[in-house]
Amino acid sequence: MQYGRDTRGIRSHIRSLERSRASRTRPDRPREFTMLGREWELLDDVFAPPYSPSTGVAADFLGLGTPLPQRKASAGPSLLEIGCGSGVISVQAALGGHATVVAADINPLAVENARVNAARHGVEDRVTAVCSDLFSALGGRRFDRIFWSSNYVRAPEDYAYGSMHERAYVDPGYQAHRRYLSEVTDHLTEGGRALLHFCDRGEPDALRSIAAECGRELRTVRSRTVLEGTDPIRHVLLEIRPATTRPARGRNRRLVRV
Secondary structure, three states: OOOOOOOOOOOOHHHHHHHHHHHHHOOOOOOEEEEOOEEEEOOOOOOOHHHOOHHHHHHHHOOOOOOOOOOOOOOOOEEEEEOOOOOHHHHHHHHOOOOEEEEEEOOHHHHHHHHHHHHHOOOOOOEEEEEOOOOOOOOOOOEEEEEEEOOOEEEOOOOOOOOHHHHHOEEEOOHHHHHHHHHHHHHEEEEEEEEEEEEOOOOHHHHHHHHHHOOEEEEEEEEEEEEEOOEEEEEEEEEEEEOOOOOOOOOOOOOEEO
């Protein structure tokens, strides 16, 4: 991930916190919204997909970005979505044929929102919403695919969240990213895939340093640049794999594109 422009502004955690506050409190915040050819409910204090392209980009990355005909439950793959928010990705995955989906979020209102939208679209039998700090509530469960559209922006390590809503926007000291990189492969089935949606609002150099320290290799599977306001933002879908050889702590590794 190399960029030919000054990214200090888009990486500002102050700017991201302002975006969080604006999204949470704006007077025209909808109770329902349209996305991917369907109607969705949006509860208070839950990340609002209408105000950010990230949910739509994530759906495209996962092959869930077009209106999908509802498929019956089958022996399809299992999916764990970390940070499910309103549940759009999890519900789309269930509609698209995933046999079991777990929609996890640290925000209890997001968990309820995912449940509401799963029921609205008739997949409550396939989507289980759980309140979990990353993998904390999942025990030893394993999944064929694990996906997190992360809170890309790094805040200072000592930053204290002012609201649950801010957790969708910033990660103090990249502590959550470190835990995800370290723990995610322990929750995969044999042959399963661990995926991370990141973008250049974040700090790729810091991410790859943490990955190296955790003994992980990052491969870019998809990328797309979208305009957010006046800022062209490059989004990437990364696959996380155990490194072939574990490097010395603190040593950087390059992201490998495939």
